[in-house]
Amino acid sequence: TIPATVTEIGPSAFAGVSKLNSMKVKRGNKVYDSRGGCNAIIESASDRLVQACARTKIPEGVKVIGRNAFKGVEKGSVDIPSTVVEIENGAFFGSGLCGSLVIPGNVKSIGEYAFSDCSSLTSVNISKGVTSIGRAAFLSCTSLTSVTIPDSVISIGWYAFWECTSLTSITIPASVTSIGSGAFYRCDKLVEVYNLSDLSISAGSDSYGY
DSSP, X not given: OXXXXXXXXXXXXXXXXXXXXXXXXXXXXXXXXXXXXXXXEEETTTTEEEEEOTTOOOOTTOOEEOTTTTTTOOOOOOOOOTTOOEEOTTTTTTOOOEEEEEEOTTOOEEOTTTTTTOTEEEEEEEOBTBOEEOTTTTTTOTXXXXXXXXXXXXXXXXXXXXXXXXXXXXXXXXXXXXXXXXTTTTOTTOOEEEEOSSSOOOTTOGGGTO
């Protein structure tokens, strides 16, 4: 429980506390809240979720999932509400996310290392509206078999899908103008690349990440 007197919580303040399953801010705190019993710490003025735990439910109204907010948290699944516009760097790094994930279209950018090392994540549906997939965003998601990239995405960052060793097929939409080096490196089972962009992509080409 965070007392009403706390006015600042630093990034990764609860790092390594993977089994924490309850989180609450006392009423009267002028900076943070745990609205609707969400089991998370939210910066009230910015609607930014700064720290989560295993039982966190991201409430409607949250606009930003903060840096390292779910890092290392043993969270099986998550529903990201349509109010979220940004997923910051490392937001779900090394968390226990499993199964399917939908990233809503109001999100404009997926931060660097946002979902790295989510080794039980099996499918990701990125909704139309997202324009940028950050550096190493899905690095080492080794169980990932399916990724939907919409035709709103312009850039795919360096190492974005590095070592997604279960990925067999990917479609690069016509909207993509930039793919960072190593974006699909060590995707050992990736045998089908449907390239609808104007980029020249070939196996072994470090320039365009495959």
